[in-house]
Amino acid sequence: MGRYVRFLFATIYFAFLFSGSAQSITGEEPNTLKEFQDINTPSGRFNVFFNSVNRYQEHSAYDWLDTVKIYLSNAQKTNDTIATRLYQVMQAQIYNDLGEYDKSTALAKELYFAKDSLDTESQKIVLDVLDDNYANLQLYDKQIEIRKQKREMGITENVAFYDIYSNLGLYRKARNQYIMEVKPTIADNDSYGLAKYHSKVGNYLRLDNSAPTALSELKKAKAYLDVYLNDISVQKSEAEIFESDLLKADIEGNIAKCHVMLGEYEQAIPLLKGSIEALEASPKNAHRNEIIENTLYLADANLQLERYSEAKKSLDVDFENIGILQSIKRNSLLAAYYDKVENYKNAAMYYKRNERIKDSLAQKQSSIIKQQLVTIVANEDLENSQRLIDEQKRINELARSEMKAKDERINLVFISLIFTLLGFAGLVYAYVKSIKNQRLIAEQNHIIENALIEKDSLLKEIHHRVKNNLQMVSSLLSLQTKNTRSKAAIEALEEGKSRVKAMALIHQKLYQNDDLSVIEMQGYIESLINSVQSVYKKGGHNISITIDAEGTELDIDRAIPFGLILNELVSNSFKYAFPENDENGKIYIHLRKNGDQGYFEYTDNGVGLPEDAEERAHSSMGIRLMNRLVNQLQSKLNIDRDNEGVRFWFNFS
Template identity: 65%
Template sequence: MLSDFVSFQNMNNLSFKKALVLLAVFFLAVALRAQEDDSEKNPYQRFQDIEAVNEQLNFFFNSPDLYRENSTYDWLDLINIYLNAAIKEDNVKEIEYYKLMQARIYYDLGDYDKSLAISKELYVDKEDLDNNMKSKLLDIMDDNYGQLTMYTEQIEIRKEQRELGINENVAFYDIYANLGMYRKAMEHYIDNVKKTIEENDFYAQAEYYNNLGNYLRLDESAPTALSHYKKAKGYIDVFLNLITRKKSDKEIESANLLKGIIEGNIGKCHVELEQYKDAIPHLESAINTLKKYKSKELSSEITENSLAISECYLQLANYEKATDYLSDNLETRTTTNLLRKNRLLAMYYEKTEDYKNAALYFKKNIRVRDSILNNESELRKQQLAAVMGQDLAVSQTMLAEQKRALEKSRNDMMAKDRSINLVLISLLFTLLGFAGLVYAYLKSIKNQRLIAEQKYIIENSLVEKDSLLKEIHHRVKNNLQMVSSLLSLQTKNTRSKAAIEALEEGKSRVKAMALIHQKLYQNEDLSVIEMQSYIESLINSVQSVYKKGGHNINITVDAEGVELDIDRAIPFGLMLNELVSNSFKYAFPDNDENGKIYIHIRKIGEKEGYFEYSDNGIGLPDDTDERANSSMGIRLMNRLANQLQTTLNIDKTAEDGVRYWFNFC
């Protein structure tokens, strides 16, 4: 009986264990099924399954593919539903969380003003936010200020990030780049980024060299930029072809997009170097790659590449292909792309001899440029001042830290010297003088180090000053060339012979001044201009204006070794422009092949000099004195001579030709 009971009990225990195993298997299957179902859901659905608002926030900001299946507007509607519910319940914490997500969505939509307005509302009560919220809020404000070109406010946000310990390595190279200070941006980028890249991280290496190429290309150093872009392409090819490293689909897509960007940059470099046939394959490959992955963030990149390839086909006279890429539906969100599109359209109409439309697009560009100058000039000055102030503050902080370190080192050395002196005094009085010499020597070394550091800072400041001066002369030259182009355009639309001659004379004078600024920014020494090469360039410029004459004339320029500052070079250039132009127009009416022009400048002393101009043409007319009062050219030359504090002398006794001379200080 007892054995039967035991047997029955054992059977019950066995059945119970089987039931437990089956139950466990059932729950495991349910859990796996639930996990599988969850993995099949897209981010939009998974977000709605999360109950805690702080977990929703982390999911929202950490998910890379939020807008892959559901649009930005879908997400905005969803967040608004959650936000309205939180407002009804008066749940302050949830309101803050959902407003932060709302600000991010507006930024992604490109409505930066709306995004910034919401961020500023949260920023008022930033003390109530935890560090995670505060970090994300400051990041959004930083991004918005950058897009709205509010660099002064962007600098303040980054300073606050550093003060709060959110971001210790605050960098400003992107702000420098946005302000057009590309060399400065590149230096800061190298200092901040190069040390963070591992040697075998080929994707990061490709990004690094691509960004270096961007700074150099924007700084008009296309050959050097091209070598960096080729390095970047090499690294991204290695990354894509590396079979020993497993890559996700997202990484492969990002790498292909980066390769497309690099290909486009290589093409743009070839365009700047006027290698149009070499540029086209790179630009086409870039456009196809970027369109394949349909990246909204890179739409401006597609636009830039399309404008570049359109310029290639225009230069190669393939107007049908050029207009295919230069279409009206091409997005030009940035001012730079808009100006370039207008310039290319003007070039197209000019090449197809539709001068009316060409003038229309030239005028559009002038209006846009004027608008930029009027609206951004003062703001850009303030932003530059803020950046320079920040740079100065960082430099002062570094100098203060160095000074404290030097002071501490000096105090330590002095304490050590005192202890050594006490020991030496106790041992031997005769070594006291030697100890004093050692102390003086150490102090001298410290002073030399301080002097070397100050010299380094001063030399860097001088280099920056030279760079800014070169940039100013370059921009003045470009503006004068624009004036010259407008005068050329006006000449084509003018039928009056007198007006055309006046416009051509004005154009020649503008070119003479532009040439001065071109020579200045090309020189290593920005204070003087080498007159021999300037006069030769000026003569070439005048010959291009007066095509009917001047090419058979033997012109001798004797100004080797003479250098003049800009205050004297500009009057000299304008006066020479008038004299050479008069010789080409009047001195040789029969296009005499024996015609000669002689230009001579020499320095008599350290400050004094002598100038002489002569030709062997038909000479001056008999009524020269009467014409002097009515001729604009002669009056202009007399005024230019007054600027040089001298008097223009005319030799009227010469049998043939004409001779002008004067002494100058």
């Protein structure tokens, strides 16, 4: 009997445990669609739909579409206009998430024309949906109109076009505009903003086939994101953590693509798999292209490593709404796969498919561009027609006024004739005189042009001679170095020699330029670094140096101080920043001049400045020289010792 009682109690106990664990398991996965259905108000459902972190985790977009259509039909039957608009906004977003851009555009345009009946949040969503649809449909002129409308409504202050440039394949132009518009808006302590910024710059560099530089930017973005995620002092919402995870997946996917481009396939594969898995949790349509791209790069990596079954598994994934360029890449990989497995019939079939797609793509792109041009011209013609109508109205008014005054003008005909003859005589006299003046001006212009040519030649000769004299000074310093036994004296002479070379290089660049007034700084900085490396033969050759000064030009009054400042900074990095090993050394130089304002930044990841750097600054000639040179530029030198290595920066005018 006691044995049966114990069995009964054990059965009840395990049943209780099972029911409790089942409840906890059920409670772990929230059902957003059920929450949406349980709410009774359209506005409440609207908030659940757009505020959910991942609304498609439990139920697909098609499930959501069917549910929203039911509520929309009920709202239309009861003539509830506000509810109808809210459900239509949700429906337009779902079509966009599904990649059905034509349906989404048609519905969003209907809402756009009735935007006065929508609240501000709904208007913003509709404009964002249209913006994304037009981008995917390659209707960039319409996309620009939507962005201008956003600015007029106060939704955004700036109309940015860098993503449109990227879609057109102008990656360098997109990167330059993105850096110019976004970099000044990010605070130095905004780790998440800096992560997004470097991720975007790195991706533009990758698309522009600059894989090594892109990899450096993307790793910098990942480092900033790690700082943000590990910062426990900042409270993060569930949505912010989710967005951070998606950004991390995006960055790691682009890092992996760079590894594939560089032939580092083993490093790329785990990053691509992790990125695909994380991005598949995103409800945003923007990540669909990234998933497709990562899957194709994964197939490429496995194909290169002769893992044919793994490659084929990736290529057999059935993607919805795959892009034309992605189809071309997929067909190329399939053709390469069948070549590898010696199925040449299938390989030829995919090669032929690509040829047909490329021909169709060329016609389609030509048609789209022609259609957009016709639209723009039509708008201009409409505006011109309106201006012509207004001008005709004004002419008609003037004609009526002239008819009323006709009788008064008849009496003045003879007087007008006399004045006309006098005026004609004056014009003849002026014409004759103007011919003489024109001849005189032509002669003077010829003299001035010859003088300018002679002046340019003399200036080039002067700069050439100054450069030669400075090189002679450098040679004298070299001779003095060989005759000196004091180590301190040799170092001082070498530093002086390096500074003289920096100034000589300025004059060399000037007499080699057609324009003697400015120096292109990207090429100058590269030449200067090569010059410094030649002085410090034992170091600096393994350091990765990134120069971001393309397109920046300075006059000689600013270029010489900059050359001397850079000479000091690079010399110090070569001598002191990497005392043990410089294989992982990195130097970043950034110089920009936008109108009257300029910005300079220099960083390295070396050992940094010593703790007594401020006391040494008073006795160090290099620091004192840099401070004086920065003062010449009417600025102040800033030094950051908190992060790894050291960072110098200042603004100038």
